[in-house]
Amino acid sequence: EPEVTQTPSHQVTQMGQEVILRCVPISNHLYFYWYRQILGQKVEFLVSFYNNEISEKSEIFDDQFSVERPDGSNFTLKIRSTKLEDSAMYFCASSPTVGGYGYTFGSGTRLTVV
Amino acid sequence: GQQVMQIPQYQHVQEGEDFTTYCNSSTTLSNIQWYKQRPGGHPxxxxxLVKSGEVKKQKRLTFQFGEAxxxxxxxxxxxQTxxxxxxxxxxxxxxxxxKLIFGQGTTLQVKP
Structure with missing residues (x-):
């Protein structure tokens, strides 16, 4: 069964450092997303991406965040200057259409900011 | 904006007992999706479910979408565990x- 692949599985970074989280969505999916989940809490939307541009972003997704699909395969989330409160599990997801099918989530990257 | 409220937050049951979790919204939903996240896993x-009043079954799981x-x-x-x-x-x-709006989730613990 096709999978969404995320790397790394765990990243520890110093506050103020830049991090890049990587994802390889399912190849024939057109819509890509980043969500985050603080430990024990619900899954929160960060950003949706289609046709090489952001479709929607949440208020969490401020100027410190950016997304990119650099090579038609990878989908990355960059946090420019990490804060302690950015510590969370970050999930990438993809879907073939908007809202019409279930989304496939990757196994996540646990980001710890110290 | 649209919110989805889910209850209960936690449920502990004895193996063999039934379990139900509920989602509610103040606005009409185009569809509702259900996800399972194992401990330490991903959704x-x-x-x-798309249609009003729809009921779907997957083995021991029954999903319902309200008439409204x-x-x-x-x-x-x-x-089961x-x-x-x-x-x-x-x-x-x-x-x-x-964009998917998630409920808060219901964590199920099953005692063997």
């Missing part, structure tokens, strides 16, 4: 950008 899509398309439930009959995890409902935002 895994279970099912999508504002509420949904997931019922598990005769729970493999059912342990957090169950989330989610619905697409009206913006039609693919």
């Amino acid at each position: 895994v899509f279970l099912i999508q 398309k504002k509420n949904s439930s997931l019922h598990i009959t005769a729970t 493999t059912d342990v995890g957090t169950y989330f409902c989610a619905s697409p935002a009206p913006s039609n950008t693919g």
